[in-house]
Amino acid sequence: NKNTKELFPILVKNMNEVISEIIFGDSELSGEMEEEFKEVMMETQDERSMYVITNESKLYGAASILYEEPLHELAEKFGSDLYILPSSVHEVIAVSADMGSPDDLAEMVYEINMEQVDIDDRLSNQVYCYDKDLRTLRLATDTINKSLDDVDRGAISNLEREGR
Helix, strand or coil: CHHHHHHCCEEEEEHHHHHHHHHHCCCCCCHHHHHHHHHHHHHCCCCCCEEEEEECCCCCHHHHHHCHHHHHHHHHHHCCCEEEEEEECCEEEEEEHHHCCHHHHHHHHHHHHHHHCCHHHCCCCCCEEEECCCCEEEECCCCCCCCHHHHHHHHHHHHHHCCC
């Protein structure tokens, strides 16, 4: 919806920028030092870079992935498809598809969700793929959201295998 786009302008930021804002946000450190830090961080952008996609209010920013244009620009910048990792209802993380397999990334999302994201803010443990050439977004993984039972059973069978 066009209104949403105007009311909540989309924000795509390199994770390094986000980190530098967290570090330098309220500090008394000179702007010069922050600039230097950002420069170093920006020089190290490569296929392992992560981008945070949200909106300016940072509220329910994950909906921003519904706008195709910023995803396309980012995919062009990487020169590859993107994997989109649902970070929370407020933001998602985009990485180059060269960064790893969707299943490994989904495992990471799952662990972060379990450990760090408030249950009300969790989106899903799935990873999405943005196809640069087709300009479409689709599910890249099909792991049914793991239940705690699965985790327990997995741990138990590991112990059994180790003969404990």
